[in-house]
Amino acid sequence: MPELPEVETVRRGLQPAMEGVRFTKVEVRRPDLRWPFPENFAKRLEGKTLTGLGRRGKYLLADLSSGEVLLMHLGMSGSFRVSNGSAQKTPGNYHHERSKLSAHDHVVFHMSNGSVVTFNDPRRFGFMKLVPRAKLDDDPLMRAMGPEPLGNAFDAAMLAQACQGKKTSLKAALLDQRIVAGLGNIYVCEALHRARLSPKRRASTIASRTGAPNDHALRLVEGIRQVLNDAIKAGGSSLRDHRLTDGALGMFQHNFRAYDREGEKCVTPGCKGRIRRIVQTGRSTFFCPVCQK
Numbered sequence: 001m002p003e004l005p006e007v008e009t010v011r012r013g014l015q016p017a018m019e020g021v022r023f024t025k026v027e028v029r030r031p032d033l034r035w036p037f038p039e040n041f042a043k044r045l046e047g048k049t050l051t052g053l054g055r056r057g058k059y060l061l062a063d064l065s066s067g068e069v070l071l072m073h074l075g076m077s078g079s080f081r082v083s084n085g086s087a088q089k090t091p092g093n094y095h096h097e098r099s100k101l102s103a104h105d106h107v108v109f110h111m112s113n114g115s116v117v118t119f120n121d122p123r124r125f126g127f128m129k130l131v132p133r134a135k136l137d138d139d140p141l142m143r144a145m146g147p148e149p150l151g152n153a154f155d156a157a158m159l160a161q162a163c164q165g166k167k168t169s170l171k172a173a174l175l176d177q178r179i180v181a182g183l184g185n186i187y188v189c190e191a192l193h194r195a196r197l198s199p200k201r202r203a204s205t206i207a208s209r210t211g212a213p214n215d216h217a218l219r220l221v222e223g224i225r226q227v228l229n230d231a232i233k234a235g236g237s238s239l240r241d242h243r244l245t246d247g248a249l250g251m252f253q254h255n256f257r258a259y260d261r262e263g264e265k266c267v268t269p270g271c272k273g274r275i276r277r278i279v280q281t282g283r284s285t286f287f288c289p290v291c292q293k
């Protein structure tokens with residue numbers, strides 16, 4: 001599933017084709033994805049200009065000249081393909097064959113600049129929704145979401161407060177989108193390794209009893225910001241079970257320090273540990289039992 005850096009990579013890839021550009025025609029080829037499309041979906045987009053393409057957590061937010069926001073989520077397997085004449089690219093990193101199967105092309109945006117933006121989603125866990133801009137913050141999907149980890153509001157004090165008294169593991173806390181938005185399994189493993197904190201540690205241990213941040217919280221915020229910034233710079237990650245696309249490839253998987261490195265030597269300077277894999281809440285956690293305490 002794409003995480004924040006992958007969605008940000010997609011956003012940047014779509015921007016030149018869509019931002020400031022009008023929807024001339026919208027094809028919707030089935031009634032639903034994860035959920036039904038909004039009523040009159042195509043009509044509410046056609047003739048409108050996409051005034052700005054933003055992101056919140058793992059959601060793409062396209063502001064429309066109508067005052068509505070087109071909210072899009074990639075789900076497990078969603079991807080966009082941008083073509084203009086003979087040129088074609090697929091921002092982000094996806095399974096080559098599936099993304100090319102036109103049977104899974106569910107939505108096609110024809111833009112006034114000649115760009116054709118196709119949403120392909122074999123497993124149909126993605127979705128699109130229209131929300132009035134003025135009501136976006138009240139939308140259930142947005143309202144429950146924690147701070148943007150790369151935003152100014154996110155810091156050690158805020159993270160510590162959110163984890164205060166929490167008996168769950170630090171790993172589970174960081175995966176909770178109400179505590180911090182946009183992180184998934186990969187970047188949580190990577191951030192914890194950089195912060196040299198065990199994924200098994202109780203979440204509450206990054207805060208004092210009064211909720212003040214300790215050194216762990218400071219290191220963790222630093223680790224989260226670093227790994228996300230590095231991953232965005234690298235264009236996200238292409239996962240092992242995803243074949244390469246002919247579009248721009250994410251290279252961050254070559255920089256993984258813990259994720260998917262079971263049995264390999266820890267790269268922390270001076271550490272003699274090897275990366276271990278355990279299962280936490282049904283998902284693989286990769287960490288170094290020597291330097292992550």
Ligand SMILES: [Zn+2]
Pocket residue numbers: 266267268271272273274288289290291292
């Ligand atoms: Zn280590």
